[in-house]
Amino acid sequence: DQQVKQNSPSLSVQEGRISILNCDYTNSMFDYFLWYKKYPAEGPTFLISISSIKDKNEDGRFTVFLNKSAKHLSLHIVPSQPGDSAVYFCAAMRRSNDYKLSFGAGTTVTVRA
Amino acid sequence: GAGVSQSPSNKVTEKGKDVELRCDPISGHTALYWYRQSLGQxxxxxxxxxxxxxxxxSGLPSDRFSAERTGGSVSTLTIQRTQQEDSAVYLCASSLALIGTSGRAGGELFFGEGSRLTVL
Structure with a gap:
């Protein structure tokens, strides 16, 4: 049972433009959300996170938005750069007492020069 | 190296054979996790x-799967009598302390490069 869903398997964007990645979740107990980035032949690396008490968190070119009522979050990358080409995973957890992350299937982002 | 190390990076095996996947976590990390990613999942x-x-x-898919960790360091994931549906990338991660405790969260997870298992 997929509790975290990324419905767009791929996204192509021109360099300099905004990349918007979407993620939906079903478990209302999740209170912490993360985005991981993965290059080929490498493990996922943590990118940015947001707690359920916030609706926005920004780190440089990366901003994550959380809409709890819609159980939806998104990652914005502005401006997109060729080095951003990777697979992006959305993940969620219950920070209080859970030790496992629930991941989406990932979105492959390709930034065109 | 300083990161999480996994071996083998690629393993092709015949259905019914046993396989062992190894994970060497970051030194000093007390928590270790195994995940797998099947195609499109x-x-x-x-x-x-x-x-x-x-x-x-409870996350292990069947009783053919087992895992152990010795000395608080290296972990081995063993799959007995492999089946084609076991084909996946098996990822190991470690963290300094267990996430989900004392407010710790998944941003503290460090993943290895994974072991790609193909069962023919």
């Missing part, structure tokens, strides 16, 4: 270790 949680103990094995 998200990462699926398998098992975690706190020290050498695995309190929750």
């Amino acid at each position: 998200g990462l699926e949680f398998l098992i975690y270790f706190q020290g050498n103990s695995a309190p929750d094995k």
Whole structure:
């Protein structure tokens, strides 16, 4: 049972433009959300996170938005750069007492020069 | 190296054979996790270790799967009598302390490069 869903398997964007990645979740107990980035032949690396008490968190070119009522979050990358080409995973957890992350299937982002 | 190390990076095996996948976590990390990613799926949680103990094995797909950790360091995931549906990338991650405790969260997870298993 997929509790975290990324419905767009791929996204192509021109360099300099905004990349918007979407993620939906079903478990209302999740209170912490993360985005991981993965290059080929490498493990996922943590990118940015947001707690359920916030609706926005920004780190440089990366901003994550959380809409709890819609159980939806998104990652914005502005401006997109060729080095951003990777697979992006959305993940969620219950920070209080859970030790496992629930991941989406990932979105492959390709930034065109 | 300073990161999480996994071996083998690629393994092709015949159906019915046993395989062992190894994970060497970051030195000093007490928590270790195994995930797997099947084609087109998200990462699926398998098992975690706190020290050498695995309190929750419910994520293991079947009794053909087992895992152990010795010396609070290296972990081995063993799949017996492999089936084609076991084909996946098996990812190991470690963290300084167990996430989900004392406010710790998944941003503190460090993943290895994964072991790609193909069962013919």
